[in-house]
Amino acid sequence: MTTSPVERAADQFVTVLAQWRAERGMTKKQLAARMGFDPSYVSHVEGRRHKPTEDFARRAEAVLAAGGAIWQKFQEYDELRHARSATAHRDPPVPAQWMPPGTGLIVERELAELRYTEGAYRCRIKRSLYNAGNEPVTRYLMKISVDRYPHDPIGSNRHHRQHPLTWEELDIEAVAGEGEAAEPMQQRLKLDRDASKEVWLLFANEHGQFPLYPGERTTISYAYTVGEEKWGQWFQRAMRVPTRSLTVRLDFPVHFEPQVWGVETSLAAEVPVRNPLERHNEEDRAIFEWSTDQPSLNARYRLEWRFRGAGAPTYEDLAPASMNGSIHQLVVPEQRASQRMRGVGIVQRGADLLRQRCRHFQLPREEQSARDAVTSLLTALQRLEALHDFSKGVGLAAPQIGLSVAAAVVRPPERDAEPVVLLNPRVVGESGDSDEQYEGCLSFFDYRGLVVRALRIEVEHARFDGTRVITSFELAMARLVSHEIDHLEGKLYVDRMGADASLVPVSEYQQTGRPWAY
Incomplete structure (x- = not known):
């Protein structure tokens, strides 16, 4: 029995979908949940009982980060289904570096850097953005969250009530664009808590608005500072929007003798990061860098560290502040047993x-x-x-x-x-x-x-x-x-x-x- 070109194209779409689902280690139920569909929907599509829709294909592409393979097969199927000619209406042109259309804002590249200098951490995020949606983007949500004792939530909450983040110390800077074309971004408060802040970075300033229109690209950079007495020994990046490439960089003084490791947390498990960290020294600085391509949507990538050198900040008990308000050296006890196990890649209870x-x-x-x-x-x-x-x-x-x-x-x-x-x-x-x-x-x-x-x-x-x-x-x-x-x-x-x-x-x-x- 012969099959039509449309049926063959539908079969090819299903085959690619199943291959990428298996590649990402997801069940049909897990994929449906991540896409926001009924648990049985993916099973029906893979079983050829439901035909794929444009919305389904776009969401599957975004969740599975398939490099355009799923979206391409859907377009081939959809064009045959509607018998569209080469001159008929098509979706907006695919950009040179492919990103799934219709999913809103896309992060093509992210560089997240954390640098320790003179008793404080300066975090700087640089993101290359592409508007793959149908509406102009006028703002970007910046989230700042600290956890002094990540393995002791009660102690951490108590500590941050006594030592809340302040807007003055954060010293937030944000610009859109690069070089001479960079424009300062106005800030609008969304959330203000002791250990977390959320700020809308607006594509606007005193000179006017500069929205990111569909099909356009720009780069935004923002930075903030947190004192060592409020920053725990971890730096996490959460993949809340589709991201093509992620690089995380830690910059510490060499004499701190830093030891760094990484953990990936997904809906299924918490495991060591799959790519090794790279280290090199630049004069008196120790630079640790970790990168991954097509990180999974909703995954969290966390780098953790400990300092072994004399004079380095430590992370358990906070010494009292001096009369002028400066923070004394922190007191170190032995690292917790579970932290040592986590440091060598052992999945911990709760996963x-x-x-x-x-x-x-x-x-x-x-x-x-x-x-x-x-x-x-x-x-x-x-x-x-x-x-x-x-x-x-x-x-x-x-x-x-x-x-x-x-x-x-x-x-x-x-x-x-x-x-x-x-x-x-x-x-x-x-x-x-x-x-x-x-x-x-x-x-x-x-x-x-x-x-x-x-x-x-x-x-x-x-x-x-x-x-x-x-x-x-x-x-x-x-x-x-x-x-x-x-x-x-x-x-x-x-x-x-x-x-x-x-x-x-x-x-x-x-x-x-x-x-x-x-």
Whole structure:
């Protein structure tokens, strides 16, 4: 049976849509939610039960950041459907650097820089904008948000009530255009809170208005200052509009001995940034730079750091202000355990990925994918063992490093023992005897909790060639292996604690450095 050109074009659109959805790791339900459609709509389009609409194609292109592929296939389908000739009405010409039309304002390039100088941080954002919509743009929303203690929201809120952001210290500057053509932008207040401000930057000033019309481009730059006593050790960029390219730059004094890492947070998980940070020194400055192309809409990219050098600001307890109002040096305690884990790329409690059942490998067809996952786990385990002494042994599951696949590695308590590799594991038997011991978790490392587990378990798991074996584990290894299999099923050890049990802060835990007793 032959198909018409229109049907073939519709099939090609669906194929490209499905390919990019898989590339971005989204389910049909997730994509529909991000696009603002009913959960079943994407399924109906991919199943050819609904024909794609222009609005659907534009939203899919913006969410999946497909570089124009989805929009191009829709246009081919739409032109055939309406039998339009080359001289018939078309959408506005596609710009040289493609951006999806009809989605409003587009950020073609963003450079976000944070520089520390003389007790304060100066943030400077430069964005290249393209109006892909149908209406002139007359304003741009600038958001400023600080969090002194990002891992202690109560303490952070209390601190900012006592030390609110002020308009005087922010010293906001904003211009549109570059060089001699740059025009100052007027500012209009939208939100004024202790730890956050929102300001409309207007495409207007005392000389008149200069709207950004459809199809036009411009560059806007704005900057503001926040004192070190109000800025926590993180710098985050949130992708609220479609963005083609993002670069984040941190600029610190070399003698602070800065250490920097990055985290990406999406609707699905919190994982280390996929591209490495680059560092170079310029005289007495240490410059860290990270870039990504086509960042996901609604994703958040956060760079975090710590300073190890003498004379650097620190980030826990604020010393009292002197009589003239200047801020004294901040006092440093040891970095929190969870922060150290986050710093080496371990996904932390609260991420959706830790609550999802992991996908099993199709072996031996996916042998290489399984080997890659195990290699990543073993590499992460080496980093962890250089950071902490795991006298009780240690395990690591794939979702803890951002992979939703059924793989885990477990290193026994014996110092020189080789890690056990578990692929597609499931507990098929356990003893009636059990005991209760304190457990910790790399994704929840600030606390310990009492958990009852069987003293012996039998686990069916796969080899890389797909053959399945059953292995018995006893005592400490039974506990470690059970803990990791729980991770692969979306469970944490706190789910197994008794109703009257309470977590023990690691600072009060008395068994650090000692193996479990049997």
